[in-house]
Amino acid sequence: MSGQAVVSEASILEGLRLVLRTVGGGSGDFTLRKPINLNNGKIISGANSTEISAITARLNEAKTKTESSFQWEDRAEFSLIPLDSIGTFERFFEERTFTGQGDNPVNFKIGRPSREFAAYLLCTVAQDPTFLKSRRNRMMAQRIAMKFDGHDVPNLLTDRRPVEPESLFDIIAEGLRATTLHVTATKPRSDFEVLANSFLFHAAYNMDAAARIGLDPTFRPQAIQRVRRTQAHHLDAPRQTYDTDLVHHYLMGVAAEIPLLEYLAYYHIAEHFFEKVFNEDLIHQVRTGVTDPSFSARRNKDIQSIIRIVTRVQRQVKDEGGVNEQRALQLVLDRFVSVPRLVADLDAYDASLVGYYETNDVPFAGASKVSIRGNDEEATRGAIAKRIYKVRNALVHAKEGELPKYAPFAHDEELAREIPLMRLTAEQIVIAQGKVL
Template structure:
């Protein structure tokens, strides 16, 4: 039930009021100010309280629920997110049904949401203040209102006679509806099977999940400048770092976003690692107790270098976690990092202090601790373990990141990596 909206008559009614800018009700029904004309000569005047109660009961009777799915005894519905930029999946599969065979045949249908799922999505973006005030939500609501306009070229006539059919069309969301002849408990496996089969045969890919427009974390971007206050840059930045940063900002998949920001820190691993080795040797030979005439003092230098070379050999390269920590030491200011996190989401600092990352085996980080050295070490450890979970996926190794299944957890780790990466980029800037 993680991420599930509260679904009741009040939440649906509030969604209808906001979507259609109407407060008109009669006997508990939702009444539109202006009836909606349909292509069949009928009109829709609103939604009855009986229909709303029926939808609520249907959604709450699901045996299994998640942020992006409802599953009943012999049917299920999953929200889908296309993984291409040109809508190939929706165009190929929209409103098509595919029937299976066997003793318990299964039917797969891709298209606009059911009335029930449309009502759920209405609750989803209505319940969160950040979604309600976002430009994207305003766009969704305007699109829905345009969709019911008889003169709107983009709107297809509603096949049914329910206001929730209008909502389903206006949201432009896509769902996969699966129906079985008998009761089943493996609908998610069936959904993933269909998505693999579709991608294998058509190169059109989609995944189970909510589109970004319904996910508050995805639209709560840090906006340091409002329109009218944006000014010209005062520094130039390293092109490689900028390209990694732009890839992260543009990425729709959390895994790619996280790794793009991580690559910014990784860019300096070799440099800081070598600098650290030089500093250790320099510190030893410039110490007043050091004498080039004493063999034991020369041996102490040799031990430092040998130890580092041994670590490199054992680990197949430099110690990346230590290198990450050195990068944080060199470029990242902890108070500024905390301030950026608080400006983005005031709950994140407490989240990092009180929650580990199960899919990565990463420990808690108390960003407000007085010992900044310890804080940077803890940050480096958490970031590095998350990175390892993303890039290593050997069978049987635990913990392990599961694509899409852990995206919600990973999304909460991205701000820590992003804001650290931003400071690294800015630290390399050259004044114009």
């Protein structure tokens, strides 16, 4: 699935069936296997077609819709991705309302999804055929189903405040473990995303707790799967030792949760050799010149030709504040990277990637298509170096007015498709430095 899921009554019903691992009723109704008896004496037996239809209508009435948000005239709801691994953001702000000032205050609340947003998440589940293939998602569905079977609704989640549900969708909202930001205004507005991001900055500035707008990875299929080349029980001992600095960069890339950091970690592996290969290339050019049979130390023009080589390189270094990185990157690839192996690795990783690189540029970086299956390996490595280098520049340079430019989070999906090319290239570089045990 790419972009926002289509909201429909049928998708909501299918999502309920998937996460509750049950069979719903007919005629647009959804019936639980066992009714839920609440502490307040109420009973929830499912969701009827009238409620599902009303929720569908409210979602489709939104003026602005994205993969992670719905915006109406005077309110909006944004899916959040906390940017820490220990739940700091949720602990600080869970179910708290922050009221703005002035004659037309804007209110902010962070907590569990609304019934509408919970229904939307069910639609994303229904339209993702890979959802239940993920072990994490299967466990989530099993956990929710077990809670329903055990009628343990008030304690559905121990790390969130108890919920007093009025609807099946209230319970689903709790069980999906998603977090949303609700923004409400006293009059119609069109700048809810600006308001949401302003609140997130305010929260990060004051509380050092960060989150961003985005759809939780649980509810969106991964564009690129993780690399697992073998099963755990088949893993054997290493047969080579590797450079420690390179290993540390590689481990940082594998562990990184943010695509930008992952890409740059792998890039640093190639960058490690830039100065060495660049200087060796200059020595090679000078040596080739002075050992050529046509060269004579007695002719001034021959001496001047060697001086021009050195001067040109020195000028480049001065102008760029260091070695010519794109040239150095190509030299690293020329020395350490086999294109046939790179193609084989990409195909084994994701059979669509080579074709993707051949038919798609990188808009946020101004990087061109590259035909990795080309017959001329040197030309192919040169094209790969240009693409990698332009992507890297887009990540580290963000001057106002410069186009193209990488936008954090907004371009993460595009960047994720560039990571395998950089990672598999970096792996060959690390392996090329290995020493047999």
